[in-house]
Amino acid sequence: MNNLWGIYTIWYRDLLRFWRDKARMVTSLAFPLLFLVVFGSGLSGSMGMLAPGVNFSKFIFPGIIGMTVLITSFMSGVSVVWDREFGFLKEVLVAPISRVAVAAGKTLGGATIALIQGTLILVFAPLFGVTFPLKILPQLLPVMFLVACALSAMGIFLGSRIKSMEAHQAVMQLLMFPMIFLSGVFFPVNNLPLWMNVLVKINPVTYGVDSIRQLVLGAEPAAALGITIFGHTMSIAEDLMIVAAFGVLMVVLAMWSFGSQE
């Protein structure tokens, strides 16, 4: 019971800080929206149809949702580095709540913020000429949240290991861009050269993006663009199992890392 309260308190503080920082909310949306407009509109004409009924604009939209969730989740680790730099981490570490609860609260906080950002992309999408069936929302939002949880846990884990702001920023960029570019956000992942194919398939983000894409585009056109492993095309459920397994691993690592903080 105490731990649930602890998780809630940590989560609540992160959301409160997010809410205070409206500038961050807007600027972190600008980047994905820019991609959506520039790539979507710019390349749609010249790329033609990627699958029956799917032009590049349509193709890239679910990818951009995935990317937004990824960037925001990943960046949630910054809050740990930040708290260390400004001393607040000590207040958290000497509090009589378990470190497991701290890691869980931080992960859920980061995931919730990522879900909000992803949802905002959904809200703004029609303004940029991208539409999607509203009836998928009850499935889409939980899927986005699962992806957000897995990646937030990774962000929190890295944030708790890396002590300086500068190093954290460097590591984030080093990891984030390959994870975005090699995840099928910007191009279909079938017919890739072997080395790239391998990297794409060991990237957990690939499966998150694929599950979102299958939901948004519908199973059939997405299947043509989907991920095949040893001849087997991944279903949404299989995608999500991989994401969940990765998420569990990261949550455990984050909890261990907080437990060993001095």
Next chain:
Amino acid sequence: MSKSHIIEVEHLVKKYANLAAVNDVTFSVEPGEIFGLLGPNGAGKTTTINILCTLSKPTSGKALINGFDIVRQQGQVRQCIGLVFQDPSLDERLTALENLDFHSRVYNIPASLRAERTEQVLKMVEPWERRRDVVKTFSGGMKRRLELARGLLHHPRVLFLDEPTLGLDPQTRNRLWEFILGLQKTEGTTIFLTTHYMDEAEYADRIAVMDYGQLIALDSPEVLKGMVGGDMISLSTTDDQKAQTELKERYNIQPEYDDGQISFEIADGSRFIPTLIKGLKTEILSISLRRPTLDDVFLKLTGHRLRDEAVRSEFKEIVRQMGRHQRRR
């Protein structure tokens, strides 16, 4: 170990590689006591506090707070201690109230008590009207007072204050101390304090003097000052070397020399000064007489003054780097 001590420390050691930041320290603190840990920067005060409040694990040795083991019963220890750190630890983007609210929730203060306690501590230290302001807009003194209020919110049995008035103006320091002393009287809170300000250490019931990771003395300020005995005379002369030799040979005095000042203790200082002025061959530039301070005690115990900062900060930097190194591994 007897039950009556609120803090029990036995043979505590903290090593970073081969460097012992805390080296076999043993002491105990009585309930309701103001206990001061005095020493220069890098003496191991903060490391000791970090171990006691479960932020850092000892290499060996044992410590109990309120009967709870600081390694095996961390949860219980954390619940019964309050902390004011050397460096600020507030969330500056939240308001004073929000910071306190976070604290009361993670310390399991029942919802029914929260508002009342928050109001109580805030009114003690802060203009209550500023409770909804973001902490970033507060002055250094206000932040420190708010931290103190936060540390008290859950009515800790022991309040740890690590250099609580560092960098504060004298007026704020006095107000803070008024508050701390009042608290000890009314609530019976045990206060564990580190400082390198002499005048602050004087507030303590007992003082443990620490140097290079070791405890070198532990007693009340009066007894410690009694160790020096008599008055302190400091003088500077045109030839300090010669003056020192003269003092040794003619008056059988063992002077200390530090920072361009010759100083020594003597039973009846005010009577000795005229004798000295008449008798000393070396020309005296200045002479002063004062009651012994803890700084003199420190000099007597260690052969150097508390404010010998240069060597210390170097030592501290080594400890810090070792700590970082160890945390990374």
